[in-house]
Amino acid sequence: MLEKIKQTADYIRAKVTEVPDTAIILGTGLGALVDHISDKQFIPYSEIPNFPVSTVEGHSGNLIFGKLGNRPVIAMQGRFHYYEGYDMKQVTFPVRVMKALGVKTLYVSNAAGGMNKEFRVGDIMIITDHINLFPENPLRGKNYEELGPRFPAMTEAYSHELIALADKVAADKGIRVMHGVYVGTPGPTFETPAEYEYFRVIGGDAVGMSTVPEVIVANHAGIKVFGVSVITDLGGKDVTDVPTHEEVQLAAQKAQPYMMEIIKEMLAR
Ligand code: HPA
Numbered sequence: 001m002l003e004k005i006k007q008t009a010d011y012i013r014a015k016v017t018e019v020p021d022t023a024i025i026l027g028t029g030l031g032a033l034v035d036h037i038s039d040k041q042f043i044p045y046s047e048i049p050n051f052p053v054s055t056v057e058g059h060s061g062n063l064i065f066g067k068l069g070n071r072p073v074i075a076m077q078g079r080f081h082y083y084e085g086y087d088m089k090q091v092t093f094p095v096r097v098m099k100a101l102g103v104k105t106l107y108v109s110n111a112a113g114g115m116n117k118e119f120r121v122g123d124i125m126i127i128t129d130h131i132n133l134f135p136e137n138p139l140r141g142k143n144y145e146e147l148g149p150r151f152p153a154m155t156e157a158y159s160h161e162l163i164a165l166a167d168k169v170a171a172d173k174g175i176r177v178m179h180g181v182y183v184g185t186p187g188p189t190f191e192t193p194a195e196y197e198y199f200r201v202i203g204g205d206a207v208g209m210s211t212v213p214e215v216i217v218a219n220h221a222g223i224k225v226f227g228v229s230v231i232t233d234l235g236g237k238d239v240t241d242v243p244t245h246e247e248v249q250l251a252a253q254k255a256q257p258y259m260m261e262i263i264k265e266m267l268a269r
Contacts, residue, residue, distance in 0.1 A: 022073045034077050040064055068264055074103065080094070081187070099222075099223060106215075106226070109263075111252040122230070157216075157225060
């Protein structure tokens with residue numbers, strides 16, 4: 001594993017003019033943020049040694065280097081989901097590579113279903129914490145001390161400092177943002193009404209099929225995390241709407257300019 005990480009990081013370092021200390025993972029329907037990155041350099045995942053290839057509609061697979069909010073960034077356009085059949089080590093491999101490249105801060109975004117009764121479709125939820133309901137933890141197995149500790153704390157999995165900054169930016173720009181706990185599930189089924197209800201009762205505000213593995217590995221690696229969910233559908237006991245992938249993508253696309261403005265301004269500050 002260490003050798004693979006090094007090989008991939010070396011390959012990327014040799015290709016790009018500048019290696020940024022900030023990375024962004026773009027979730028379902030949120031890939032257009034890439035249009036706002038200037039001086040872009042694309043590396044398709046298929047060309048990167050040891051990288052898996054993204055398979056799902058709505059997720060193009062590119063690593064993009066460029067400037068956002070005048071700051072150099074790496075963006076992952078498309079991520080690897082557990083439901084695609086990748087194991088946890090593959091899902092989180094890009095985060096290991098980011099760390100090897102010198103990344104210190106990771107911005108993660110996703111589309112999520114809202115259980116919090118105050119949420120509306122199109123809301124932006126700043127992730128304050130998460131609940132891991134994946135059947136496996138990406139850190140299971142041999143621990144490499146070079147990568148991080150055996151038993152990492154998850155007390156501040158999402159940086160309080162970055163949450164405060166996001167709140168300030170959103171208030172200054174008049175963008176409605178909610179706060180909440182993200183429940184990470186394996187998917188690919190959306191939830192039954194009883195499951196949405198269950199996730200709400202255990203303390204969740206939104207649910208999705210990603211993010212948690214990457215955030216666990218980022219924390220293990222000592223990378224600071226900022227996470228944001230776009231609420232693309234609502235679920236619960238009394239909700240009869242049937243979510244579809246198309247609807248999720250559409251709702252994410254509509255909310256994405258606001259998310260983009262927040263992230264861009266956070267970077268600029
Ligand atoms: N459930 C799980 N994942 C999701 C949802 C949802 O309702 N919406 C977008 N991703």
